[in-house]
Amino acid sequence: MGIGLRVAGRIAGQRMAAGAQSAASTAPPPAPSVLPRAAGRTAGRASRGLARGVGGFLRPFSRLGGILWLEVTGVFFFLPVVVFTPVLWRVRANWLNGPDHKTFLVTAGVMALFFYLSVTSFLRARKK
Numbered sequence: 001m002g003i004g005l006r007v008a009g010r011i012a013g014q015r016m017a018a019g020a021q022s023a024a025s026t027a028p029p030p031a032p033s034v035l036p037r038a039a040g041r042t043a044g045r046a047s048r049g050l051a052r053g054v055g056g057f058l059r060p061f062s063r064l065g066g067i068l069w070l071e072v073t074g075v076f077f078f079l080p081v082v083v084f085t086p087v088l089w090r091v092r093a094n095w096l097n098g099p100d101h102k103t104f105l106v107t108a109g110v111m112a113l114f115f116y117l118s119v120t121s122f123l124r125a126r127k128k
Contacts, residue, residue, distance in 0.1 A: 009043025016042055067125050074121035080114040 088107045091100035098104075 009046045013042030067128050070121050070125035074118045077114050077118035081111050084111050
């Protein structure tokens with residue numbers, strides 16, 4: 001899209017310069033190095049104006065997309081909590097000193113981490 005805008009801006013600038021040149025045919029022709037600069041400035045102004053317009057149009061969608069991204073991320077962070085809950089329940093009796101003591105600790109740690117990430121993702125989405 002950027003290349004297309006630059007080319008279109010350059011063409012528009014050349015046409016505007018040609019129109020201004022034909023209107024002021026009594027004036028001496030400008031130096032050859034001035035025409036590309038003027039066309040570049042015109043193309044730059046047109047590109048900036050177009051970018052501001054598109055940016056203004058897409059700003060609400062950007063905010064909505066950010067909120068939606070955080071909520072979807074929160075759901076995906078909550079999935080390991082759901083998956084590891086049966087494992088934690090199965091080894092709950094061995095939490096202190098049983099054969100599945102390490103399994104219990106690792107599962108509890110993974111669940112705590114992903115639960116924290118899920119909750120903070122939803123809180124960030126609410127704050128936005």
